[in-house]
Amino acid sequence: MSVDRFQKTGSGILVSVLIGLIVVSFMFSDYQSFTNKVGSSGTIAKVGSSSVKVEEFRNEYNRQIQLYQQMFGKELSQQDIDGLNLKNNALESVINNKLLTNLASEVGISAGADEVKQEIKEISYFKTDENFDIEKYKFILSRNRLTPNEFEENILTDLKTKKLQSIIKTFPISSKYMEQINTFKGQKIKATMAKITLQEMFKFVEVSKDEMDSFLKNDANLARVTSKFNEQKKQLDQPEQIKARHILLTTEGKDEEKVKAEIEDLAKKVTLKNFKEMANKFTEDPSGKTNGGDLDWFAKGRMVPAFEEVAFNMDAKTISSPVKSDFGYHIIMVEDKKAAKEAIFEDYKMQFTKEMIQNSKNDDAKALLEKVKVEVKAAMDKKEITKLEALEKKYGFLFEKEKEINRLDGTSGQLSLSDEQLRTLFEKSKTNASKEVQIFDEIAGSIIVQAAPFVGEEKNDNDNEQDKKVLSQAISNKLFQSVLTQLKNTTTIKRYGTL
Known part of the structure; x- marks a missing residue:
C-alpha cells in the first residue's frame, strides 16, 4: 500500500x-x-x-x-x-x-x-x-x-x-494510400531541435528600479498591481506544513487486534535516532521501505483526517503513539514544522510591478527572441551541445537533441513540426543544404532545427494485421486533428477574461 x-x-x-x-x-x-x-x-x-x-x-x-x-x-x-x-x-x-x-x-x-x-x-x-x-x-x-x-x-x-x-x-482509407503512408513512415532522420516562444522572453526583459518606482507613482498602475495581488493572495498564502515519516502496519485481511498489539510493541522500540531504520524494516507502505518512511513536506488536506489530526498537533522532533486510520496503524515522527504564513502585499508588490512592465515591452521581448535565436543557431552550427544546454537552462525553452523524426508523425519528443515544416526538412536533408540549420518562424516564436543528412528509407513492411490496424487508427486520429485545426482556422473564436 x-x-x-x-x-x-x-x-x-x-x-x-x-x-x-x-x-x-x-x-x-x-x-x-x-x-x-x-x-x-x-x-x-x-x-x-x-x-x-x-x-x-x-x-x-x-x-x-x-x-x-x-x-x-x-x-x-x-x-x-x-x-x-x-x-x-x-x-x-x-x-x-x-x-x-x-x-x-x-x-x-x-x-x-x-x-x-x-x-x-x-x-x-x-x-x-x-x-x-x-x-x-x-x-x-x-x-x-x-x-x-x-x-x-x-x-x-x-x-x-x-x-x-x-x-x-472511421473514414475509409484505401490500400494504396496506406502504402504511401507506410513509405512516409519509413523515411527517418535525426535532429537537434529548439523551440523558443515570444511569451517566454518577456520574463527575461530587463526592468530597472527607476522604471518600477515611476510605474507605481501612477495611481491606476498601483491599483492594477494591488488587484493582481488580491486575486492571487490565496495561492500565495503559505499553509502550515510538516515534514514527517511514518511506519504503517496494514489491517486489511488481518486480525486487527493482533496488528494493534504489534504496532504497540513497535512503538516502544522506535526512537528519533532509529526511526528511519525501523521504518525500512517494518513499514508495510512499499514507498516507505527504502526511504525510512519519508512523507516529505505536506499541508493539511493531503493525508486522511485521522492521520492529519494527530500529525498537525505534534511538536517537531517527536514520535506519536499508534494512530488508527482506514489503512491500518501508523507511528508518526514529525521532523520539522513550518508555520502558516499569510502573503503580504509589500512582499510581492515589486515582483508584480516588474511582470506588468515586462509584459508591456513587446519590442524588447521580440529583440531578445531574435538574440536568443542567433545564439542557438550559432551553437547548432558548431554542434556545441553544452552551449545549447546552457542556453536552455538560462531561457527555459524546449530543447531536444538527436530526436528521431519520421516523415509521417514528426518528432517523437515534446516538439512537433507542421506538415509543411516536415516537408521542407526532409527535402533539404537529401541535398547539400542538409547541414544548414533550419529556422521555422511562427506567430508565437521560432523552431530551430539541425537535422542529420537523410540516409535512405527504412523498409517498413506492415503485413501484420494488428500493425495495419494501429497505423490506420493513427492516420484517422491525424485526420481528426486536421479537421479540428481547420475548424479553428475558419471560425472566429473570442476568449473573454484572463484565466
Missing part, C-alpha cells in the same frame, strides 16, 4: 463523466475571481455564433482535475494545477467540443430521445443495485443545480459530437 493510497481522495464528491456534465463542487477559490471578470452574461468565450458559458468551463475544469487526481492518486495542489495548465487546457477542450458540436449540427447529425435515455441509464452514478434510480438521478441533478431537461440536452449534444468523431475517425 503506497503513501498515495492513504492520502485523502475526497469524500462526497461527484466524479464528472463524459464531457464533464455532472457538476462537482468547484474546488479552488480563484474560480470566483475569474467568473467576476467575464461579466453578468457568464460567457467565457465565443465560438462562431455559439457562446461558451462559465458553467461549461467549470464542468470541464473539474473533470480534468478529477482525471488527474485519479491518475496521481492524490488531490491536486494549486501548484499542480498551474503546472499542468489545467485552466487553459479546460477552456481549449470546451472550445474544441463547441467547434465539433457546431459542425455536427451543420452536417445534420442527430440523436434520438431513446439514445439519450439509454446513455443516461448507463451512467453508474445514477444507479442503485445496478439499476437506474430515477430518484437518485433527480437528487444528483438538483444538488448540482441542473434540471433534467438541461442535463438531457447536454447528453444529446455530446452524443451528436461523439457520432461526428466516430465518422471522422
Whole structure:
C-alpha cells in the first residue's frame, strides 16, 4: 500500500463523466475571481455564433482535475494545477467540443430521445443495485443545480459530437494510400531541435528600479498591481506544513487486534535516532521501505483526517503513539514544522510591478527572441551541445537533441513540426543544404532545427494485421486533428477574461 493510497481522495464528491456534465463542487477559490471578470452574461468565450458559458468551463475544469487526481492518486495542489495548465487546457477542450458540436449540427447529425435515455441509464452514478434510480438521478441533478431537461440536452449534444468523431475517425482509407503512408513512415532522420516562444522572453526583459518606482507613482498602475495581488493572495498564502515519516502496519485481511498489539510493541522500540531504520524494516507502505518512511513536506488536506489530526498537533522532533486510520496503524515522527504564513502585499508588490512592465515591452521581448535565436543557431552550427544546454537552462525553452523524426508523425519528443515544416526538412536533408540549420518562424516564436543528412528509407513492411490496424487508427486520429485545426482556422473564436 503506497503513501498515495492513504492520502485523502475526497469524500462526497461527484466524479464528472463524459464531457464533464455532472457538476462537482468547484474546488479552488480563484474560480470566483475569474467568473467576476467575464461579466453578468457568464460567457467565457465565443465560438462562431455559439457562446461558451462559465458553467461549461467549470464542468470541464473539474473533470480534468478529477482525471488527474485519479491518475496521481492524490488531490491536486494549486501548484499542480498551474503546472499542468489545467485552466487553459479546460477552456481549449470546451472550445474544441463547441467547434465539433457546431459542425455536427451543420452536417445534420442527430440523436434520438431513446439514445439519450439509454446513455443516461448507463451512467453508474445514477444507479442503485445496478439499476437506474430515477430518484437518485433527480437528487444528483438538483444538488448540482441542473434540471433534467438541461442535463438531457447536454447528453444529446455530446452524443451528436461523439457520432461526428466516430465518422471522422472511421473514414475509409484505401490500400494504396496506406502504402504511401507506410513509405512516409519509413523515411527517418535525426535532429537537434529548439523551440523558443515570444511569451517566454518577456520574463527575461530587463526592468530597472527607476522604471518600477515611476510605474507605481501612477495611481491606476498601483491599483492594477494591488488587484493582481488580491486575486492571487490565496495561492500565495503559505499553509502550515510538516515534514514527517511514518511506519504503517496494514489491517486489511488481518486480525486487527493482533496488528494493534504489534504496532504497540513497535512503538516502544522506535526512537528519533532509529526511526528511519525501523521504518525500512517494518513499514508495510512499499514507498516507505527504502526511504525510512519519508512523507516529505505536506499541508493539511493531503493525508486522511485521522492521520492529519494527530500529525498537525505534534511538536517537531517527536514520535506519536499508534494512530488508527482506514489503512491500518501508523507511528508518526514529525521532523520539522513550518508555520502558516499569510502573503503580504509589500512582499510581492515589486515582483508584480516588474511582470506588468515586462509584459508591456513587446519590442524588447521580440529583440531578445531574435538574440536568443542567433545564439542557438550559432551553437547548432558548431554542434556545441553544452552551449545549447546552457542556453536552455538560462531561457527555459524546449530543447531536444538527436530526436528521431519520421516523415509521417514528426518528432517523437515534446516538439512537433507542421506538415509543411516536415516537408521542407526532409527535402533539404537529401541535398547539400542538409547541414544548414533550419529556422521555422511562427506567430508565437521560432523552431530551430539541425537535422542529420537523410540516409535512405527504412523498409517498413506492415503485413501484420494488428500493425495495419494501429497505423490506420493513427492516420484517422491525424485526420481528426486536421479537421479540428481547420475548424479553428475558419471560425472566429473570442476568449473573454484572463484565466
